[in-house]
Amino acid sequence: MSQIDDLPPLREVVERHGLMARKALGQNFLFDLNLTGRIARAAGPLDGETVVEIGPGPGGLTRALLANGAGRVIAIERDRRCLPALAEIAAHYPGRLEVVDGDALATDLAPYLQGRPARIVANLPYNIGTPLLVGWLSQEPWPSWWTSLTLMFQREVAERIVAAPEERADYGRLAVLANWRCRTKILFDVPRGAFVPPPKITSSVVQLLPREAPEPCDRRLLERVTLAAFGQRRKMLRQSLKAVLPDPAPIIAAAGLAETARAEEVPVSGFVRLANALAAELQAGSSARS
Numbered sequence: 001m002s003q004i005d006d007l008p009p010l011r012e013v014v015e016r017h018g019l020m021a022r023k024a025l026g027q028n029f030l031f032d033l034n035l036t037g038r039i040a041r042a043a044g045p046l047d048g049e050t051v052v053e054i055g056p057g058p059g060g061l062t063r064a065l066l067a068n069g070a071g072r073v074i075a076i077e078r079d080r081r082c083l084p085a086l087a088e089i090a091a092h093y094p095g096r097l098e099v100v101d102g103d104a105l106a107t108d109l110a111p112y113l114q115g116r117p118a119r120i121v122a123n124l125p126y127n128i129g130t131p132l133l134v135g136w137l138s139q140e141p142w143p144s145w146w147t148s149l150t151l152m153f154q155r156e157v158a159e160r161i162v163a164a165p166e167e168r169a170d171y172g173r174l175a176v177l178a179n180w181r182c183r184t185k186i187l188f189d190v191p192r193g194a195f196v197p198p199p200k201i202t203s204s205v206v207q208l209l210p211r212e213a214p215e216p217c218d219r220r221l222l223e224r225v226t227l228a229a230f231g232q233r234r235k236m237l238r239q240s241l242k243a244v245l246p247d248p249a250p251i252i253a254a255a256g257l258a259e260t261a262r263a264e265e266v267p268v269s270g271f272v273r274l275a276n277a278l279a280a281e282l283q284a285g286s287s288a289r290s
């Protein structure tokens with residue numbers, strides 16, 4: 001594919017605006033229009049949809065989102081050097097691209113969305129990808145304002161997001177939180193050579209679709225039990241869960257789990273039952289004290 005719009009080729013844009021990639025900002029740009037188009041299409045039918053993009057950079061993916069029909073793109077970029085290039089795209093698609101000059105980790109999107117749902121699509125800066133994802137997965141109330149996440153991660157992070165219990169090394173707190181609240185899937189890999197400059201390892205595009213009704217449970221208690229259990233992942237639950245309760249045996253039994261199980265063998269539903277058993281135990285303890 002040679003062109004998706006009448007804007008100048010990305011390499012020319014990068015050169016004209018002097019956008020040499022900065023490692024500290026996780027800048028690995030995509031110039032391949034087939035690939036940016038593939039990511040935009042993977043984000044679902046975009047016609048008329050609102051899309052939030054983190055880190056548009058020189059705007060390769062942004063252009064693909066707009067060319068694929070996104071009604072409105074809200075793009076948050078921290079590198080001010082990119083703003084003039086993004087302004088050119090905004091002028092080409094009047095009223096459809098809003099560029100937010102800011103840090104995605106510290107920006108409240110509510111004023112930009114005004115109550116509308118949005119899809120989040122991004123070739124994420126590798127250094128803040130996980131904290132951003134945990135933030136989106138931790139939002140209350142649930143389901144949140146976002147209706148899908150289509151995100152590029154380093155392959156190893158992608159594997160930790162979609163991991164199942166039997167995939168021992170990758171299965172951890174991130175997989176429990178992600179798969180409790182979402183259906184997760186690796187859509188496709190992207191080779192290093194597709195980026196400028198190429199990163200050290202392969203990347204993958206991951207899709208997360210929010211579950212309407214995840215198994216009921218207090219997210220903070222779920223995080224407490226997974227922190228304790230995976231904090232000592234080689235230990236049996238009867239030992240590792242002492243970090244949440246001096247005698248964890250009753251909650252392990254109430255959750256229908258074996259005291260000898262290790263964190264990496266416990267499915268998401270097992271952690272949900274543990275969190276609910278902990279809630280009941282804490283409630284019983286506070287009633288007994290009052």
Ligand SMILES: C[S@@+](CC[C@H](N)C(=O)[O-])C[C@H]1O[C@@H](n2cnc3c(N)ncnc32)[C@H](O)[C@@H]1O
Pocket residue numbers: 025026027028029030031054055056057058059060061062076077078079082102103104105123124125126128
């Ligand atoms: C991997 S590059 C992707 C650029 C572009 N979307 C593409 O696919 O070619 C990550 C982008 O995120 C931006 N970025 C890094 N940290 C950020 C932050 N905290 N908030 C917003 N953008 C950030 C970088 O400046 C860079 O443009």
